[in-house]
Amino acid sequence: MAAEAHAIDALGQFALSPALGAIGASVNFTQSNLMMLISAVLILGMLYLGAKPRAVVPGRLQALAEIAYSSIHGMCVDQIGHEGKRFFPFIFTLFFFVLLGNLLGLLPFSFTYTSHIAVTFALAVLVIVLVTIVALSIHGLHFFSYFFPAGAPKLLAPLIIPVEVISYLSRPVSLSIRLFANMVAGHVMFAVFSSFIVMMSAAGVLGTIGAVGPLALNVALMGFELLVAFLQAYVFSILTCIYLHDAVHLH
Amino acid sequence: MRPVAALAGLGTVLIGFSAMAEEVEKGMPQLDFKNPLTISQVVWLAIIFFALYLLLSKWALPQVGSVLEMRAGRIAGDLDAARAAKAKADAAVADLTEATRAAHATAQSEIAGAVASAKQAAAEQSATLSARLDAQLEAAEGRINVARTAAMGALRQVASVTAAEVVVRLTGATADAAQVDQAVGGVLAARGLA
Incomplete structure (x- = not known):
């Protein structure tokens, strides 16, 4: 078992390395950042090329751009309300940045930047800081009444307020760890099953036949991970919308 | 076959997790914060994310929105x-209905006028005709009366002469003209021809 465990390098795929040659190395530009750049270019390209024909009856790419636009716009308005239109570009950026990170990570030889807790936590902190700034700018100091629900008995204040503050501060933690853990788990499973395929097929004909098992699992896992990629991007952005709703309306 | 495959799959998963647990003990690259790349990645994330946000909100999304x-x-x-x-079309239909109605009314009144004037003309014509016929009838009646009076006068004279002649032939005596005339007149009066 010990020898096998050493042969399986499930976490090596998450190691960072400089990208773009010497220039990238000099500014510590990693392959993770390269994937972010590719995602950004793909998002912008999709919208630019999609909006370019300006057709009344849209083609495929235009329909894709329009569906992307109107579904996120609908999500903002549904979840946050009329004020949600102000946050639409932010939610759009967040959703597609996370989605492209998840999806591009599923391609062979690529890198999943959403599998880094530093990246997801930075995004979650950005969300929570934005939410707090929005709440303070709209409600001023009245925002702090958020931590003590109206009508609760005053006697329970020493209990309720810390609970509410902790739950508020744990939002970025849960938001970032949810995405990070989903991505890491999926990619570790890919790597483990792939290692099994290699190791079993090295063990003769019977092993090669047996290797069909982990291969089938990986195929099924790919479908599942595609679902998870969309689901986690959706969860991340819809939770951001819900937090923004709370910030705008205070419950 | 299927339970065997499932069992094999479960076994693979379990071995995989035990292997992963050992790997985790060695340390995940994500938690290696001594590596400068872990932090520099976040700095580049901030730059790329902010640039993407600006480009999307100022350039790409307004295009799709427009x-x-x-x-x-x-x-x-x-x-x-389409509403206009x-x-x-509704106005045109109303105009058409109105015009049809007006044309109907005009035609009706013209027909009524023509019928009335034709009736009047016919009545006038028949009135003049009957007047003329009345006049002709009167004239004819007048002529008949004259002729009848004349015929009556001639009949008395012929009867008197004939009576006088008959008296002469029968009796050989000349009849008194006044007596004959009186007798003829009496007979004529008795027969209602005088």
Whole structure:
């Protein structure tokens, strides 16, 4: 078992390395950042090329751009309300940045930047800081009444307020760890099953036949991970919308 | 076959997790914060994310938004045009109905006028005709009376002469003219011919 465990390098795929040659190395530009750049270019390209024909009856790419636009716009308005239109570009950026990170990570030889807790936590902190700034700018100091629900008995204040503050501060933690853990788990499973395929097929004909098992699992896992990629991007952005709703309306 | 495959799959998963647990003990690259790349990645994330946000909000998304707005505007415009066309068609139909109704009324009144004038003309014509016929009838009656009076006068004279001649032939005596005339007159009066 010990020898096998050493042969399986499930976490090596998450190691960072400089990208773009010497220039990238000099500014510590990693392959993770390269994937972010590719995602950004793909998002912008999709919208630019999609909006370019300006057709009344849209083609495929235009329909894709329009569906992307109107579904996120609908999500903002549904979840946050009329004020949600102000946050639409932010939610759009967040959703597609996370989605492209998840999806591009599923391609062979690529890198999943959403599998880094530093990246997801930075995004979650950005969300929570934005939410707090929005709440303070709209409600001023009245925002702090958020931590003590109206009508609760005053006697329970020493209990309720810390609970509410902790739950508020744990939002970025849960938001970032949810995405990070989903991505890491999926990619570790890919790597483990792939290692099994290699190791079993090295063990003769019977092993090669047996290797069909982990291969089938990986195929099924790919479908599942595609679902998870969309689901986690959706969860991340819809939770951001819900937090923004709370910030705008205070419950 | 299927339970065997499932069992094999479960076994693989379990071995995989035990292997992963050992790996985790060695340390995940994500938690290696001594590596400068872990932090530099976040700095580049901030730059790329902010640039993407600016480009999306100022450049790319308004384009898609304007396409959607253009379509919504065009659909609204087409609907307005269709509504205007329908209103025009309704007005035209109303005009047509009104014109048909007016034409009907005019035709009816003209027919009524023509019938009335024709009736009047016919009545006048028949009145003149009957007047003329009355006059002709009167004239004819007058002529008949004259002729009858004349015939009556001649009949008395012929009867008197004949009576006088008959008296002469029978008796050989000349009859008194006054007596004969009186007798003829009496007979004629008795027969109602005088």
